[in-house]
Amino acid sequence: MGLTGAVADDQEAELIHSVCEKDIVCGSGILAELSTLVLNTCRDPVTFSDPSLQTAAALSMAKMMLVSSEFCEKNLQLLVSLMERSSLPTLRCNLVIAMGDMSYRFPNVVEPWSAHIYSRLHDPSLLVRRTTVIVLSNLIMNEMVKVKGQISDLALCIVDPEDIIAAMACSFFFELAKKGNALYNVMPDIISRLSSPDLNLPEQKFQLILKHVINLITKERQLESLVEKLCLRFQAAQKERQWRDLAYCLTLMPYTERSLRRLLNNVAMFADKLHEPVVYNSFTTIIANTGKNAKQDIK
Incomplete structure (x- = not known):
């Protein structure tokens, strides 16, 4: 007698999961062979220095990481290194988006690395900073990352020299204030981190940020x-x-x-x-x- 209904669906889902984990980008399949070439290109930007090639290789690696949690975990260090050190803004931007997607696909794998997403809020590229604000806003509002002390980095965006970044940050905190105790819970950490002597934030900027954020608590x-x-x-x-x-x-x-x-x-x-x-x-x-x-x- 064949399996029907929920049991059959569960077995089919388990089979698909197993194939994704072990047989597509891992193991001996065609994409697994290709992944070796992609990884070697990403690891050696001196030899493979063409910007288009580097960008394509990094994006290909990120897409492969979305297939298998095993492959993702094994190569997260490389992805983060490229996201932080590459001289190519488009490449860095693509990898910020990829880490956002991975946070939905494999949240437990990516969560320990979430601080590296926040660090891109300080990227010299407007494109990367803007993308990072969008990605983090989406992740936080959908509760895919824990709202920790690093949220002070998003608060700093309120005084970003680029108006578009400042406006997006203001909009984020406006929406966060609507989510129960979410903003209230992180306020002490925001104040503590922004007033830290290590940050050396100008007093006027501190006041601009806190005036905006505290006024959202009603x-x-x-x-x-x-x-x-x-x-x-x-x-x-x-x-x-x-x-x-x-x-x-x-x-x-x-x-x-x-x-x-x-x-x-x-x-x-x-x-x-x-x-x-x-x-x-x-x-x-x-x-x-x-x-x-x-x-x-x-x-």
């Missing part, structure tokens, strides 16, 4: 909690610049009675930083704005 409970989290971060902040950044973020909050109480309950967290003039001025601004704009019950 849920009262999230704002209350964010006020408290920012206050607590003063204890770990070592540099005066970090104090100023945290204080500036607190000035962006629309205070209610509850959020103001959170601030007052945590005065001890930042009291020893008030001798810094900019920090002091930020808190006097909060007091002035609260007195001016708050509801009657706050007064």
